[in-house]
Amino acid sequence: MERSVIENKAATPLRRREPIHLLKELKAIFYLIPFLVPFTVFYLWPVIRGAWMSLHVWGIQGMQKYVALANYKKILENPDFYSYLWNSFYFVLLCAPTVLVLGLVLALIINQRIWVRTLIRSVFFLPYVLSVSVVSFIWLKLFDAKNGPVNAVLHALGMNADINWLTDHRFVWWAITIATDWWSVGFVMVLFLAGLQEIPTDHYEAAKIDGANAWQRFWSITLPGLSSVMKIQIFYQIINCLKLFGQVQIMTGGGPGDSTNTMIRYIYVTGFKKDMFGLAAAQSMIFCFIMLLIAVVQFKITDRKDG
Amino acid sequence: MKKFALNIAAVLLALLFIFPLIWMFLTSLKPDGVNVYTLADWVKWSDLNTDNYVKVIRDSQILHWTWNSLVIGVLTTVISILLSSLAAFSFSKLPFRSRGIFYVLIVSGLLIPTEAILIPLYETALHLQLIDNIWAIVLPGLTNPIGILLLKQFMDGVPKDYIEAAQIDGSRSFRLWWSICVPLTRSAMVSVGIFFFILSWNNFLWPYLAITSEENMILSAGLPTFLSNNNMSLNLIMTASAIAAIPTILVFILLQRHIVQGVAMSGVKG
Numbered sequence: 056m057e058r059s060v061i062e063n064k065a066a067t068p069l070r071r072r073e074p075i076h077l078l079k080e081l082k083a084i085f086y087l088i089p090f091l092v093p094f095t096v097f098y099l100w101p102v103i104r105g106a107w108m109s110l111h112v113w114g115i116q117g118m119q120k121y122v123a124l125a126n127y128k129k130i131l132e133n134p135d136f137y138s139y140l141w142n143s144f145y146f147v148l149l150c151a152p153t154v155l156v157l158g159l160v161l162a163l164i165i166n167q168r169i170w171v172r173t174l175i176r177s178v179f180f181l182p183y184v185l186s187v188s189v190v191s192f193i194w195l196k197l198f199d200a201k202n203g204p205v206n207a208v209l210h211a212l213g214m215n216a217d218i219n220w221l222t223d224h225r226f227v228w229w230a231i232t233i234a235t236d237w238w239s240v241g242f243v244m245v246l247f248l249a250g251l252q253e254i255p256t257d258h259y260e261a262a263k264i265d266g267a268n269a270w271q272r273f274w275s276i277t278l279p280g281l282s283s284v285m286k287i288q289i290f291y292q293i294i295n296c297l298k299l300f301g302q303v304q305i306m307t308g309g310g311p312g313d314s315t316n317t318m319i320r321y322i323y324v325t326g327f328k329k330d331m332f333g334l335a336a337a338q339s340m341i342f343c344f345i346m347l348l349i350a351v352v353q354f355k356i357t358d359r360k361d362g
Numbered sequence: 363m364k365k366f367a368l369n370i371a372a373v374l375l376a377l378l379f380i381f382p383l384i385w386m387f388l389t390s391l392k393p394d395g396v397n398v399y400t401l402a403d404w405v406k407w408s409d410l411n412t413d414n415y416v417k418v419i420r421d422s423q424i425l426h427w428t429w430n431s432l433v434i435g436v437l438t439t440v441i442s443i444l445l446s447s448l449a450a451f452s453f454s455k456l457p458f459r460s461r462g463i464f465y466v467l468i469v470s471g472l473l474i475p476t477e478a479i480l481i482p483l484y485e486t487a488l489h490l491q492l493i494d495n496i497w498a499i500v501l502p503g504l505t506n507p508i509g510i511l512l513l514k515q516f517m518d519g520v521p522k523d524y525i526e527a528a529q530i531d532g533s534r535s536f537r538l539w540w541s542i543c544v545p546l547t548r549s550a551m552v553s554v555g556i557f558f559f560i561l562s563w564n565n566f567l568w569p570y571l572a573i574t575s576e577e578n579m580i581l582s583a584g585l586p587t588f589l590s591n592n593n594m595s596l597n598l599i600m601t602a603s604a605i606a607a608i609p610t611i612l613v614f615i616l617l618q619r620h621i622v623q624g625v626a627m628s629g630v631k632g
């Protein structure tokens with residue numbers, strides 16, 4: 056029943072031409088008000104307020120003085136900003152592709168008739184319901200350099216390397232990526248599974264009759280069939296990776312050195328540790344602008360009818 | 363043969379995936395000081411006991427934090443489902459001229475994540491004297507537009523005839539919502555609700571900032587204080603993690619179908 060409900064939505068376009076009828080308008084808006092109140096106070100207002108704060112020297116005790124764009128100038132002239140921004144994007148480059156590919160692989164496996172399929176699907180999904188603190192604690196200890204199981208396994212496999220996963224800048228991003236992939240891949244898998252089930256089976260049968268092998272069927276039926284989920288997920292994962300905070304806060308504290316300090320952690324430290332709210336608000340504005348740009352690109356791409 | 367290899371691969375992958383959780387639970391059941399890293403010690407079943415659980419629960423506020431997480435999770439979920447459903451009803455069943463504008467306004471809430479408005483959000487909460495109060499977590503948790511998007515889809519599936527028939531019988535629109543649309547979209551509301559609950563339960567950064575006293579802390583944000591406590595042994599840290607993980611794992615096992623459905627719905631919509 057629910058499937059048919061979803062399909063119905065296309066039939067009801069949002070905009071319709073109706074005469075303005077004030078009472079009707081007010082009545083409809085009345086139903087939106089319970090949502091609009093918290094939305095305005097805790098979302099819209101902070102967005103506007105943030106823009107205003109970014110133009111000031113501001114501390115926890117309040118506004119000190121108006122400085123126009125001085126905060127922005129200060130940020131853009133500071134090399135730290137670029138390295139933290141790069142860290143955030145570096146994590147996107149590592150984590151987004153791996154989680155998408157792994158999620159797709161898991162979905163393809165689960166979509167086959169395999170043993171205890173539901174149980175295995177649950178196992179892959181399970182880490183997603185854990186909080187970032189639990190995930191970070193587990194992996195903090197798994198990656199422990201001296202006694203961690205990860206190094207123990209490497210030893211057992213004959214590798215004589217004591218890898219300092221969390222304190223060596225060559226490995227630390229991989230450690231965080233592995234933890235994050237483990238945590239969130241189940242989510243991606245479920246979406247791809249839903250997408251796979253939408254692809255009509257007779258497409259595969261037709262392709263088989265035409266003599267297409269498994270690899271060709273994957274490229275010409277499965278991937279195009281998943282393209283809409285894929286497009287949404289690419290952008291969702293980019294944004295998600297850019298928001299990285301909990302894992303680095305708990306697992307590395309931004310270290311070694313500053314190598315895992317991300318934009319969100321930069322904003323957090325500037326605002327709450329150094330008590331420079333104005334500067335932190337300006338950093339947030341720049342960061343919001345970057346995310347908005349990404350969102351605009353997403354809309355441009357997903358809106359194209361042929362896609 | 364190929365099928366067999368696929369099965370083996372799936373099982374091995376699943377074992378690899380569950381290993382961290384098994385390791386966490388086993389470690390939490392080991393006595394203090396045991397070397398849990400060598401295989402021989404790891405599989406010594408005889409020394410498993412629940413002393414660590416007793417110790418963590420006795421020496422920390424972890425049960426209190428669990429309670430806080432639960433209260434906040436339930437409040438956030440119930441209120442936000444009701445608000446989302448009302449708004450979805452308005453968009454779906456009460457044709458009005460300015461709804462395009464309102465819809466765009468609300469959907470724009472998906473663009474900028476809370477993480478990027480931390481500073482002004484904190485300042486707002488400070489002004490409203492909400493800092494260190496559970497409402498500081500509940501109220502901003504009500505602004506997620508995803509519920510509206512999803513529930514609107516399901517409301518659109520409620521046939522127009524039902525609404526019109528009820529209108530002819532003289533029902534007011536509030537009754538149309540409560541007696542027709544809510545029951546017909548109940549399963550969607552449950553799925554979205556569970557999804558909201560998990561989001562709230564696992565919310566980290568904002569509670570970490572907005573709650574300052576140990577007493578009002580929620581589980582996800584309180585947990586890291588275990589690390590700053592240097593004499594915490596590995597066993598106890600894993601015990602604390604296990605205590606934090608058990609409720610969500612239980613919820614997941616019991617309501618699996620709804621959770622997976624909720625995720626599938628929310629993610630495909632973006």
